[in-house]
Amino acid sequence: MQSRRPRATTHSRRQFLNRSAALAAGAILAPAILLPGCRRSLPVSPDDEFSGTVLRAGRFTAAPDGRSREVWGYNGRLPGPVLRVKEGDTLRVKVVNDLGDVPTSVHWHGMHQPGTWQMDGVEDVSRSPIPAGSEFVYEFQATPAGTHWYHSHVGVQYGNGLFGPLIVEEATPIAAYGRDEIVFLTDWFLQPCDTLLAGILKGMDMKMPEKKEMKSMKDLGDVPFQSALINGKGRMAGDTTSPPATLEVKKGETVRLRLINGSSTYALRFRIDGHPLTVIASDGAPVQPVTVDNLVVNIGERFDVLLKADQDGAHWVRAATLDGKEGRAILRYAGDPASAPEATPAQWGERTLTPEAMRSRSPVALGEKPREMALELGGSMTPYRWSINEQLYPKSDPIVLEKGEAVRFHFRNPTGMDHPFHLHGHYFHVLGKPGALNLKDPAQKDTVNVPAKEELVIQWQATNPGRWFFHCHIEWHLATGMARVIEIKPY
Ligand code: C2O
Numbered sequence: 001m002q003s004r005r006p007r008a009t010t011h012s013r014r015q016f017l018n019r020s021a022a023l024a025a026g027a028i029l030a031p032a033i034l035l036p037g038c039r040r041s042l043p044v045s046p047d048d049e050f051s052g053t054v055l056r057a058g059r060f061t062a063a064p065d066g067r068s069r070e071v072w073g074y075n076g077r078l079p080g081p082v083l084r085v086k087e088g089d090t091l092r093v094k095v096v097n098d099l100g101d102v103p104t105s106v107h108w109h110g111m112h113q114p115g116t117w118q119m120d121g122v123e124d125v126s127r128s129p130i131p132a133g134s135e136f137v138y139e140f141q142a143t144p145a146g147t148h149w150y151h152s153h154v155g156v157q158y159g160n161g162l163f164g165p166l167i168v169e170e171a172t173p174i175a176a177y178g179r180d181e182i183v184f185l186t187d188w189f190l191q192p193c194d195t196l197l198a199g200i201l202k203g204m205d206m207k208m209p210e211k212k213e214m215k216s217m218k219d220l221g222d223v224p225f226q227s228a229l230i231n232g233k234g235r236m237a238g239d240t241t242s243p244p245a246t247l248e249v250k251k252g253e254t255v256r257l258r259l260i261n262g263s264s265t266y267a268l269r270f271r272i273d274g275h276p277l278t279v280i281a282s283d284g285a286p287v288q289p290v291t292v293d294n295l296v297v298n299i300g301e302r303f304d305v306l307l308k309a310d311q312d313g314a315h316w317v318r319a320a321t322l323d324g325k326e327g328r329a330i331l332r333y334a335g336d337p338a339s340a341p342e343a344t345p346a347q348w349g350e351r352t353l354t355p356e357a358m359r360s361r362s363p364v365a366l367g368e369k370p371r372e373m374a375l376e377l378g379g380s381m382t383p384y385r386w387s388i389n390e391q392l393y394p395k396s397d398p399i400v401l402e403k404g405e406a407v408r409f410h411f412r413n414p415t416g417m418d419h420p421f422h423l424h425g426h427y428f429h430v431l432g433k434p435g436a437l438n439l440k441d442p443a444q445k446d447t448v449n450v451p452a453k454e455e456l457v458i459q460w461q462a463t464n465p466g467r468w469f470f471h472c473h474i475e476w477h478l479a480t481g482m483a484r485v486i487e488i489k490p491y
């Protein structure tokens with residue numbers, strides 16, 4: 001993944017340091033210790049020597065679900081390349097904007113960016129985006145450990161394919177397992193996201209479509225489901241030729257699956273036929289292990305689960321919307337003939353992961369007397385828009401906090417849709433529903449689903465000064481107002 005360009009002319013001090021870094025660290029790591037003055041990224045011209053990873057955002061044609069379309073992706077891949085580093089290392093990534101005529105940015109979803117909020121990649125919140133034809137070097141400390149991802153944070157770009165996995169390996173292992181596998185889940189559409197958004201804005205402002213269709217659209221997703229991809233592969237209904245992704249396992253091994261939902265529209269229920277899964281972490285943070293048959297991964301969420309390969313043959317790996325529209329991959333034991341498992345309907349099993357079952361593995365210290373804030377979620381179809389306390393981003397007040405303040409957010413969601421909320425730069429604790437708060441060992445997360453018609457309380461401490469983003473991760477909700485800037489002072 002490393003890209004270094006030879007350069008014959010004189011070397012600056014920085015280039016010398018960069019080269020030493022490349023020699024010392026090999027692949028994509030910059031040294032953990034950088035000299036002052038080298039800490040910040042400097043503008044990089046194309047013939048500069050560069051010791052890091054390069055993500056080239058560009059357009060290419062691919063048929064991930066059997067239907068050919070223009071994909072926007074990194075390095076010609078879908079999902080983008082795996083970035084893998086060790087906890088605490090410095091990650092240096094040059095992002096080249098080859099998209100042609102639009103600006104772009106990369107957000108490192110899950111990275112807390114201590115002291116580097118300008119590297120967070122949110123359009124016009126962290127810094128202005130990378131103009132078409134130019135490039136920018138992101139540089140930050142890889143923390144916290146765990147399963148994370150990266151994606152464009154400009155407009156509704158990421159749903160076109162501008163996403164990929166970011167793995168930060170723990171310094172101390174959190175479980176016993178042999179190896180890991182990334183399972184990147186996404187919904188997928190034939191049309192570009194700008195077209196989908198324009199369609200939503202227009203369609204919702206016109207007459208109600210046929211009632212039944214409207215119901216499922218309103219409840220589960222604003223764009224009718226087309227297909228779901230697992231590691232960039234899927235199959236549009238009716239297509240029988242598009243090859244599914246395959247996970248190979250050896251009988252007897254325990255594999256850590258790193259589940260990521262990088263969708264624009266749909267929560268996805270995950271299951272591997274005949275194999276229970278033991279959840280060990282969410283959004284990177286270790287949880288007390290829970291064994292389930294299936295679990296829902298909301299948009300932006302990550303779960304680390306242990307899979308015990310104790311059977312034979314081939315089994316379906318399923319990722320389905322909450323009303324059962326499915327994408328599939330195959331789990332195949334080494335030595336099994338390469339035929340697909342039988343086409344059986346999904347059996348989801350009895351045990352699913354409930355929010356209450358998610359408990360922190362490390363001791364929890366909630367700040368005393370948190371400042372209480374009520375967040376009322378709202379939505380309207382005509383015109384189509386989504387709000388927090390009746391304000392629409394970008395015309396919304398920032399939430400201003402002092403460094404060190406403890407805050408408790410009370411969500412109230414009277415709308416008919418779930419809203420997976422993501423906080424940048426911090427973890428929060430998920431306390432639960434009012435009246436039944438877990439103040440003892442609430443799990444830490446950075447993305448949590450606020451279910452339709454329910455209330456939810458989270459609490460966190462504003463430890464990381466800067467300008468951060470806080471929003472529903474459904475692309476269409478973010479794009480039409482369901483977001484706030486959180487300013488933590490002084491920054
Ligand atoms: Cu996954 Cu504000 O982002």
Ligand code: CU
Nearest residue numbers: 419472474477
């Ligand atoms: Cu939402």
